Each structure stands twice: as C-alpha cells, then as structure tokens.
Amino acid sequence: MNPDGATSFVDRIPDYHARLHAALERWLPAADHYPATLHEAMRYAAEGGKRLRALLIYAAGEALSVAPSMLDGAACAVELIHAYSLVHDDLPAMDDDELRRGRPSVHKAYDEATAILAGDALQALAFHVLAHDDRGPEARARLHMVDLLAEAAGSRGMCGGQAVDLAAAGRQMNLAELEAMHIHKTGALIRACLLMACQARTALDARVLDGLDRYGKCIGLAFQIQDDVLDVEGDSETLGKTGGKDQASNKPTFPALLGLSVSSQRAAELFVEAHAALAPLSDAALPLHQLADHIAQRAR
Template sequence: MVVTGQTHSNQASQFDLKGYLAVRQQQVETALDRAFPVVYPDKIYEAMRYSLFAGGKRLRPVLCLATCDLLGGTTDMAMPTACALEMIHTMSLIHDDLPAMDNDDYRRGKLTNHKVFGEAVAILAGDGLLAYAFEHIVEETKNVPSDRLIKVVSRLGRAVGAAGLVGGQVVDLDCEGKKDVSLDTLNFIHTHKTAALLEASVVSGGILAGGSDSDIQRLSRYAQAIGLAFQIVDDLLDITSTQEELGKSIGKDMNVEKATYPRLLGMEESRRQAEQLVESAKAEVAGFGEVAFPLMAIAEYITARKN
C-alpha cells in the first residue's frame, strides 16, 4: 500500500498526544528537579525554581526529545539539552514580564517572578538560568560526540542572542504604539522572538542524534512554521481568551498598541495563516513516517490550544 502525506496526517491525528506529552513532561520535570537543588544563597535558587516549576507545557524540551527519537537517538542523549531549553525559555519569560519589558503581574496563573522576589532578584534569576543552561548541556550530556555538542551550544547561543530572541524583543519594543508596522517587520519579530528558540529545540534533538544536513533542514522548516503559528495563536488568544484560561493578563497587546497578527491581518485571516503554517509543518516531516507522528500531532495541537 502506498502511504501518502495525507494518510500520515490522518493517522497522526489519531496519535495519543495527551498520553505522549504526559510521559515526556514527567521525564522533564524529574530531570529539572534533579538539576536544581536549593543551596546557598537560597534566595536565588528559590527564585529560579519558582518560575521553572510554575507550570507550563514543556513544549520545547518535548520537541527536542521527539526529534532525537525521530532520528534514532535516545532520551538520555537529549535530556540535558531538553532541560537547558526549558531553563532558557523560563529566563525569557521572567525577563519578558519585567516592568521595563511587558510589565506583567501574572504568568501561568501565578504572580510573576519580580512580583514575588523583586526586580533585582528576578533579573538575576533569569541570568542564572541562562548561564546554567549551557553549563548543564556540557557537563551532563553523555555518549554524544563533541562536535555535535558544539553545534548544539552554538545553535542555542544564536537563538537566544541578538540574532534571535533578544533581537526580536528589541524590534517588538520599538514597534509598540506605531501604526505603520509592516507584515515583514512583524514576521521578523516573531521569527526571532518566538520561532528561533522553538527551531533550536527541534534542530538540537536532530543534531544530537546525528541527523544529516537534509534531515536538519526539514526539521528547521517544520520548526519555523510551527513557531510562527504558535505566535499567531498567542495573538488570537490575547483577544479571545480569559485570564483564567490563559494564566496571564489578557488584552495587554491591544492596550499598548503592540503589533500583532490580528491587528494587521484580522481575526479570520490570522486563523487561516496559522492553519496553513501547521499544514506546511506537517508536510515537512511526513516523509519520516510513523516516527514523525509526535511532531505532526504537536503541530496540530498548536492551533487547537486554549492557553
């Protein structure tokens, strides 16, 4: 029987993503808890743990584990990098919530880090998480050739720096209150601010498993597509969701006149674009066969999520 991309897509829709995520998330939680004992000075470790264990889908570490599996690697090979990705993501949330940035009081239904520990400690907690992420990869990754490890560290450094997350955040802040933000500029913001770390998550797992250049390119295109889709859905949820569902303040994008996809494209076109991006992402990995079902199901989940 010839198995088409559409057949794989239909089969992926039947994949037990809820069960898969539950297992993976628990593995990540256990590894993160082991990586972060509270030692002196207690306050900084408590602040880092407060945000690291405040909930969340653990999507980035799960993507890293899934792509490592996809290309024949193991969970043990990828787990240190998976944990590091969550540390970096948590840093970005702590810093994003600061008064100088988005000035949010709530994240995942809990008070933001600076509301509990103060701005100074919150900034340092983010710094501590970012620094430890790279140390953790290098010190804890076993049975992976050093050239692959160097590539992963380089990818993550680029994703989080001025060429990635930081650059996207700067342009995002510059565009607040402006009426003439173009779609190209908006895409630049979120290709860097949101999609860059998602892409690094997906690609890192593939690199650790020894994926070929063509494998990595396909995974990269998949990740870029789900990254933009993720942000479009975020923008839509800021309008349509409630604070209880979203776990953070809603309507803030509109209040500060932030450039968003619904503002530029309208609600319906934004939904259509997100769905189209998800279909493109699934098509990129369909050729891997059944081992790609987790990635395809995660892509579908991105447009269906409520928070």
C-alpha cells in the first residue's frame, strides 16, 4: 500500500531503482575478481534499463503488504535473467544488434565468446541469488520462485518465444501466432514477476493470485505491442537500441499486421484489462494501477 496516502508509486521508482542497484551490487562478483573480464562484462550487461520487471515485483509487494527486503532477491534475479537474454539476443547469430541501452552491446564492447559466457553466467547467478538469499522468504517460497523463474525463462517461455521469433523472419504470421510468440518471448517473464511476488505472501486468496496473474499477462503483451509501435515511431537515440530494426529485418510485428493505429488501440485495451484484473485487490492495488499507467505513457 501507498504508505502515506499521498505520493504515487511513480514517485518511489527512484528509491526502488536504488534498492535494486544495491542488491545487484551485493550479488554481482567484483569486476576485479577472477576471471576479471567475465565479471566486468557481466556488470556491464546488468547496468541500466528501465527495470520494469523489478518495479512490477516491488509494486506487487506494496499491494500485498510484503516488505521490499523480502523481494530484493526476486527483483535481482529477474533483472539478471532479463539482462542475460538481451546479451544473447544481440549476438550476431541472433538479432545481430550493436547497440543496447544506448551503448555498444556486450559482444561489441567485449567479444562474442565473452558475451555468450557472460549471459550464461548471469542466468546461473539469478538462480544462485534466489537460492542463497537468506533475507528473503522461507525455503519453500524461494524454491517456488526458482521454479517460476526457470519455467518463464526456459523453452516454454522466453527462450521458446525467441526461437519462434528468429524462425519467423521473412514469413507471414497471423495475429494469434504473433501473440503466442510474444506471450512466450516477453510475457512469460513479466507474468513470473507477479507470481514470484505472491510467493512472498502466505495464505493468499486465490482470486488475488488469479487477478495478479491476469494483470501480468495483459501488461506483458501490451508492453510488447508498445515496443513494436515505438520501434516504428522512435529513433535510435530515444530507444537506446537500433530503431526501425524490425522492419529492416522483415520481422512480423503488430504494426505490420494491424497498422499503427489499431496496434495502439489494442495496447490501450490491454491496459484497461490489466486495471480491471486488479479488482480482487480493491484499494490495495493502487501502486499496480499507477505503474500500469506509467508504462502506458512511456516514450510519449
């Protein structure tokens, strides 16, 4: 819950960014620790970004009255998985992108082998953090978090979506196929954020869990449609990655399939659905409503 009833969750984002930064600092091996280049590259890969996934965890924590210290491990773990996935996605054999978060991607700043290994090690570190985080919830809850994160990151989640995405370049996809791809590629991990936060609360009402799950699904897909729209509209400077990339690589996107205006409309509908899904939490859901509005307004 909003502790003083006045400020918005959005005002607390800098505090949560600082928390996450401190947690990552605690868990990432020092850049001079053997082997130094690998640890440097891991730190480089984990820097920056909007930290949307961590914010969803902390906002869900507020809504469920879970102390943020109970969720630092989960927030850290999910951002490490996200960071690794970007490193691997940018590789020449994958999306071949030289720019990420406004800087050279890891295989350009270092080399391909280091990028592959840094990604691999970031994934392992995510699970180490969840397993080793004695300040977090009790063992059974953390084991569930490991399970949720592993499932969301794996072949039936993020990696699976990326595989479909790569196989899709240059071929037609219908709307159902495109949505299925994104529900895997970005949706699964975003949904896992909400479900992981739920693990930190005991005796959770099933309707609350379902509501948060549906909120996560809607936000995940809306976020991806937005990403496609911004890729058409934005320039590389605003995006921090190469703009117009989807069209250039002939990838199926929502704007290509539905046009820009219908795509934006579809995203807007999903945000409405996300808000509606929070009904079982009634007033406690305020931080999640505020974060959804914040995401809906990004880059406008």
